[in-house]
Amino acid sequence: MFYRGYGDVGNGYEMGPKRQRPPPFPVVRLQGLPFDCLEADIEEFFHGLDIVDVLFVHKNGKFTGEAYCVLAYPLQVDFALQRNRQNIGRRYVEVFISKRKEYYKAIANEVSESRGGSPHQSVSRAKSFDNGKDSAEHTGVLRLRGLPFSTGKDDIMDFFKDFVLSVDSIHITVNSEGRSTGEAFVGFANAEDSKAAMAEDRKTLGNRYVELFPSSHEELDAAILRGR
CATH class of the missing domain: 3.30.70.330 (RRM (RNA recognition motif) domain)
Structure with a gap:
């Protein structure tokens, strides 16, 4: 947008383009x-x-x-x-x-913190996240939490680029208004693949780090029904 300066009052001079300030970060x-x-x-x-x-x-x-x-x-x-x-x-x-x-x-x-940068990781957090995940039974399904709301299935396939996934094996959960909840379920070819994919736990997607949890086909089916 261009603004006129003193030229508007008839002195024969006009100011050049006025640079607008960018809007504040929301x-x-x-x-x-x-x-x-x-x-x-x-x-x-x-x-x-x-x-x-x-x-x-x-x-x-x-x-x-x-x-x-x-x-x-x-x-x-x-x-x-x-x-x-x-x-x-x-x-x-x-x-x-x-x-x-x-x-x-x-x-x-x-x-x-997600990469272990903090030297004071709490024991309780380690137990609830690390030990609990390691001891959980794998069924070939993982639940992802902390996804950017703009995440699409292609982003998740790229996140798990070392594994063979199909678009149909990915379900991004939404609320009653059809908006993403920041969670998704991913079905792998077998339990061995889902367990190996846990190596991606707390790695970043966009500006967010994503947490992975062993899940089940029953939990996946329930999430699909809730989204309908």
Whole structure:
């Protein structure tokens, strides 16, 4: 867009093109979240807004009760702030305006933690995630959690590029409104492949690290029925 300057008042001079400032990065920070909070809970909390990404914040392997939520448009930040002190479950959640650099710093910290960058990983987290996954029985199905909401089946096939998958073996779960929940189920050729694919646990897809869990055909079928 071009703006006219002093030339509009008849002095014969016109200013050149005026450079517009880019719109602010549409991100808010949430504090006081339940410790079992899921991306679907955040989506419901901001019902009616277009969510691009949700990043849960961890410290020393433990969820802090904080998260960053990126919205599709800067104007939606004001609407998000109106949800301040509304409840998720029994807890009220505080919503604060945030900045791009804070969100990117949080991403860097999460990636560092997921790759073992923190020297103080908690024993309880190791037991619940690592030992529990290692001892779980494999049936050829994995559940993925923490996917970017924009993830498609092609992205998941690329994530598991070392394995032979078909499009039909991937099911991305959605809520009642047809929006992605950030979870998916993937069926592998056999149990050996699904167990080997656990090596991809906590690796990144886009700006998010993805958690993998052994699942079952029954859980996959139930997820498909819920999405219909």
